[in-house]
C-alpha cells in the first residue's frame with residue numbers, strides 16, 4: 001500500500017521535537033498570540049526573505065485579509081487563474097469583488113502572463129497568481145504589468161513553501177504573499193494555520209490589525225476586523241517543521257526527478273519546469289486523457305492518487321452567477337478532466353516511486 005500522503009509518518013519522524021514544542025506551549029500558560037507566534041513570524045519572514053510575516057488562522061483568511069489590507073472590495077475586479085484551488089476565487093468573493101479568470105499556460109499549468117493584459121479593466125485592483133503544485137508562476141511579466149497599471153500583486157503561495165523563482169525564494173516578490181499551513185502542505189501544521197509575508201510594513205500592520213478584531217490597541221477598534229490569529233500550539237509545531245523544510249523539499253525533489261526520468265517514455269504529459277523555476281514539488285501532477293482508468297488501476301494496486309482539482313471553479317455551483325459557460329475557459333475545463341496527482345512526500349521512499357512507476361508502465 002502506498003498512501004497518497006502519510007501525515008502520521010511525518011509526525012513519527014520528528015515526534016520528540018514536536019512533542020517537546022507542544023509541551024512548551026502547554027507549560028507556558030500563554031495560549032493566544034504571544035512569544036511562540038512572534039518567534040515563528042520572525043523565522044518564517046527570514047526564511048522567505050521578507051521583511052514581515054503575520055501569522056493567521058488559515059490560508060483562505062490570508063488571501064482575504066491581503067485583499068482587505070489593499071482595500072479591494074465591492075465593485076472591484078481581481079485577476080485569478082482559471083485553473084486553481086477554489087480558495088483563490090473564494091477570497092475575492094469574500095470581500096465582495098469579482099474574480100476575473102485567466103487561462104493557464106498549458107505547459108506549466110500556472111496563469112499565463114501573456115493573457116492577463118486582455119483581462120484588465122479600469123476596475124482591476126489586483127492580480128493573484130498562484131504557484132500551483134509548488135511550481136512558481138512566471139512573476140516578472142506579471143509584476144511589470146501590475147506596476148504599469150498601478151495594481152497590486154497578491155501571490156497565493158499555499159502550495160509553494162521553499163520554491164524559488166529565478167533563484168529567489170517565493171515570499172516577497174509581490175505586494176503580499178499568502179501562505180497556508182494546512183496539514184498536507186509542504187510546511188504543514190497539525191490543524192489549520194496560515195500567514196502572509198510582505199516587505200511592506202504598512203500592509204503587514206494592516207493585516208495584523210485586521211486579524212485581531214480590527215484592533216491595534218485592546219478594546220479600540222478601527223475597522224470591523226475578524227479573529228484570524230495563528231494558534232501558538234501550531235506556531236510551535238511550525239517552528240520545528242521549518243527546521244526540516246529544506247531537507248524535506250530535497251527529498252521531494254529527488255522523488256520528482258525519479259518520476260520524471262521513469263515516466264519519460266510513457267504517453268503521460270509530465271510537469272514542465274522552466275529553467276528559471278525551482279519547484280517545491282508539493283504535488284507531482286501528470287496529465288492523461290485516460291485519467292480515470294489510470295487512477296482506477298493504481299487504486300487497485302493499493303496506490304493512492306488524488307485529482308487537483310476535478311471541477312474547474314467556473315463550473316462550480318458556487319460560481320453559477322458569473323454566468324460563465326463550461327467552454328468559456330476551455331483549458332481549465334480540460335485540465336480538470338486530465339490531471340492526476342501521483343503520491344509524493346518526504347516520507348515516501350525511492351522504492352515506493354519504483355512501485356508506482358511499474359504500475360503506470362503496466363497500465
Ligand SMILES: Cc1ncc(COP(=O)(O)O)c(C=O)c1O
Nearest residue numbers: 058059060085087088158180182
Ligand atoms: C492554492 C491554494 N490556495 C488557498 C488555499 C487555502 O488554504 P487553507 O486550506 O489553509 O484555507 C489552499 C489550500 O488549501 C490552496 O491549495
